[in-house]
Amino acid sequence: EAAVTQSPRSKVAVTGGKVTLSCHQTNNHDYMYWYRQDTGHGLRLIHYSYVADSTEKGDIPDGYKASRPSQENFSLILELASLSQTAVYFCASRGQNTGQLYFGEGSKLTVL
Amino acid sequence: GDSVTQTEGLVTLTEGLPVMLNCTYQSTYSPFLFWYVQHLNEAPKLLLKSFTDNKRPEHQGFHATLHKSSSSFHLQKSSAQLSDSALYYCALSLITGNTGKLIFGLGTTLQVQP
Numbered sequence: 001e002a003a004v005t006q007s008p009r010s011k012v013a014v015t016g017g018k019v020t021l022s023c024h025q026t027n028n029h030d031y032m033y034w035y036r037q038d039t040g041h042g043l044r045l046i047h048y049s050y051v052a053d054s055t056e057k058g059d060i061p062d063g064y065k066a067s068r069p070s071q072e073n074f075s076l077i078l079e080l081a082s083l084s085q086t087a088v089y090f091c092a093s094r095g096q097n098t099g100q101l102y103f104g105e106g107s108k109l110t111v112l
Numbered sequence: 113g114d115s116v117t118q119t120e121g122l123v124t125l126t127e128g129l130p131v132m133l134n135c136t137y138q139s140t141y142s143p144f145l146f147w148y149v150q151h152l153n154e155a156p157k158l159l160l161k162s163f164t165d166n167k168r169p170e171h172q173g174f175h176a177t178l179h180k181s182s183s184s185f186h187l188q189k190s191s192a193q194l195s196d197s198a199l200y201y202c203a204l205s206l207i208t209g210n211t212g213k214l215i216f217g218l219g220t221t222l223q224v225q226p
Contacts, residue, residue: 035216040121040218042217042219043156043201043216044216045213090155090156094214099146099205099214100146100161101156101158103155104155105154105155
């Protein structure tokens with residue numbers, strides 16, 4: 001079974017603070033993704049990466065940065081957290097020749 | 113651009129009745145279509161994936177048929193169970209090209225009542 005783990009699972013941050021969400025996969029997958037989930041908006045792609053040391057902007061990248069230091073690790077960084085970034089964040093990985101995503105268990109972020 | 117449309121935000125039905133969740137898509141290429149299911153407080157996980165040879169995928173009593181003529185991939189089940197209550201996402205994958213993106217619809221919440 002493919003394994004994607006996220007940390008922290010839950011976090012409360014203050015407005016203007018820095019938040020880092022981490023993701024680790026043991027699937028040997030090339031592709032990794034960060035999605036944001038909000039009621040009424042479904043899953044929206046923030047950033048993704050298909051190789052270490054390279055990241056790509058997704059559909060809603062503003063206010064977020066991403067880092068892929070190795071094939072296994074992919075981080076999402078909020079330099080100045082805002083109230084509107086309160087959401088559940090999912091990391092996912094997928095292999096080269098398959099469309100199937102394997103999701104982590106999610107990180108619930110609350111910005112106060 | 114490429115997109116996925118799920119017209120129903122919420123579907124409520126009685127246990128034992130048939131289920132049909134709608135999914136239509138727009139794509140320049142011939143994409144793969146997926147259904148993901150997310151139970152409360154869990155991660156989304158794959159339910160079904162379209163085949164390239166037009167076989168009908170089935171899993172846990174659910175099935176979906178890719179109709180390229182109508183750009184649809186509706187999810188169906190003959191008899192709903194209480195445990196089917198969840199959030200269902202239809203998604204589209206563009207394997208061609210190097211974007212690697214999976215595009216999701218807004219999701220349909222299925223509530224099955226006794």
